[in-house]
Amino acid sequence: MEIRDLTPDDLDAVLDVRKRSFGLVPAHEAERWRSMVIPTLPEGRYLGAFDGGRLAAAARLRPFTQWWHGRPQPMAGVAGVTVNPEDRGRGVGSQIMRAVVERAAALGDAVSVLYPATTPIYRSVGYEHAGARHRVTLQPEALRTIRTSGQVKLRRMGPDDAAEVISVLHRVHGASRASGPVSWDEPTLRAWLGRPDDFLYLADDGYLIYRWDGGDIEVDNLVAGSADTARALWALVGTSSTIATKVVAAVAPDDPVLWLLRERSTDHLTVTRWMFRVIxxxxxxxxxxxxxxxxxxxxxxxxxxxxxxxxxxxxxxxxxxxxxxxxxxxxxxxxxxxxxxxxxxxxxxxxxxxxxxxxxxxxxxxxxxxxxxxxxxxxxxxxxxxxx
Structure with a gap:
């Protein structure tokens, strides 16, 4: 089994492995994925395991900044780990993950994170359960009861605000001594801020990204560096309370919104675990x-x-x-x-x-x-x- 960097000519094979591993990939998503991946290939962040000339497995190292007790550092986010069905059980997944760890070290990353589809393979190469992504279900009318100062200025944001969003994250996560949250690199963030169906708002010390999901609202990101900004952003989401049936939001486990709500008797929480490795x-x-x-x-x-x-x-x-x-x-x-x-x-x-x-x-x-x-x-x- 040969492990090497992927090239643009390998991407059709990668999409085939992804389809066999995770299900069909719509054409528009495949094109968007190509547009994001191709510029990063020269950086050595996408590896493939080849049996002769056939791709057996692939894995991607995404460049993140991650905060630990308020201090940022580079982090290798491992994603897109896929193994062809006919190659499973042959140790191919472990081989490519060992190569991923070594490549993360070569790129200068001292820590790495991944969301596991299964745990044993990642534990075998040194990853362990560490943190989680928490998604809480909120009642829209409860958000409408949040009172604002009226002093926070919000404006719509887009791709050209990527650098400002990164600056906000550095200030807010540093001041709050946060552990675990990440920031995308600027090119990826620019693409993310350009998604046509998202609604994006920026304040001096915070921002909000949300969308409609059928009759519900899904909050991807809400980051605030002050009580006034937190109130303003959550209240903005709450303005749709007469239409939305529920709000599902990714939050910190001790996010202030959970204390801002007038009524909070039970929490409906979904937790997705991630694993961590010291490189x-x-x-x-x-x-x-x-x-x-x-x-x-x-x-x-x-x-x-x-x-x-x-x-x-x-x-x-x-x-x-x-x-x-x-x-x-x-x-x-x-x-x-x-x-x-x-x-x-x-x-x-x-x-x-x-x-x-x-x-x-x-x-x-x-x-x-x-x-x-x-x-x-x-x-x-x-x-x-x-x-x-």
Whole structure:
């Protein structure tokens, strides 16, 4: 099996694998997909596994920015992982995913995320459950009760506002110390903001993207950096309350709208889980944000069969909102004794999964003296608004 970069000549075969894996692809969607993919092929972000000259599997690495405790870093979003039905069960999926991890490292990404169609294959290459996309069902008339200050200026937005949207995300996610949300690269965002059936509004510190879905409203993105802007954007959605039967919105698990509603007795929530991998331990720890006022000095042992450079003892130090991970030798003192984690367990720890959960699931063993400090330093409620 040969794994290589895809070229434009391979895209018909990719579409065939996608059709066999996920169902029919309408012609207009196929053309839009081609227009988005072709410019990225020279970047080495689309891999194919070939059996002779026949495409057996494919996987794409999408360039994202992801925030962890308010600090942005590059992230490899893995999408479009497809294997021909006749090639399944031969280890082809694992082969291409191992190549994806190595390519993410070569591209300079220290972390990676994917939405799994199945879990075992991704766990086998170091990905672990970390966060989720939360979609809540709201009653339109409840949004109409949200009172606004009348001071927030909203305007319609489009593709030319892509850079401003990215700027808003950096300011809002940084100030809120968010963990997990992402931003598309500017070319992709420009295309997204050009979809004809979406309604888009921009404020100085927030924006809204929504659409009609039959008799319902679907909110893709609503990001706000202040209470006034949150009220203004949600109230705008609520202006359709006399027509819409319900509003389905992608939200943070503690989105302010859930406290703005006058009536909230039950939540109807759909959760789609995503998985996370640390590609480079040292770079990932250095690029992450941490709570100010929290200090950590602990040694952990990481085992990463796929990337030996991650395997070994790591001294984790956190102070003043920043962190470092440095390799350390065994037997260099009591401080060099600590918990042991698979790379899956380290990914989950990084994403805020409590040490008690990691120990209960077998992802973490050994010395527990630093567990509370590790929980405090890596505390997070990771979420995403996007699905890719």
């Amino acid at each position: 480079d331990v040292a770079a990932a720890v250095q690029r992450r944000g941490y709570p100010r006022g929290v200090t950590l000095d602990a040694v952990v042992e990481v085992d990463d069969p796929l990337r030996p450079g991650n395997t070994g003892l790591w001294r984790l130090e956190v102070s003043d909102g920043t962190g470092t991970a440095t390799t350390t030798a065994a037997g260099s003192g009591a401080s060099a004794e600590g918990p042991r984690l698979s790379v899956n367990g380290f990914a989950a720890l990084y994403a805020g999964v409590p040490t008690a959960t990691l120990r209960g699931s077998g992802l973490m063993t050994g010395d527990d003296r630093h567990d509370e400090s590790l929980d405090t330093a890596f505390a997070a409620k990771p979420y995403m608004l996007e699905y890719f």
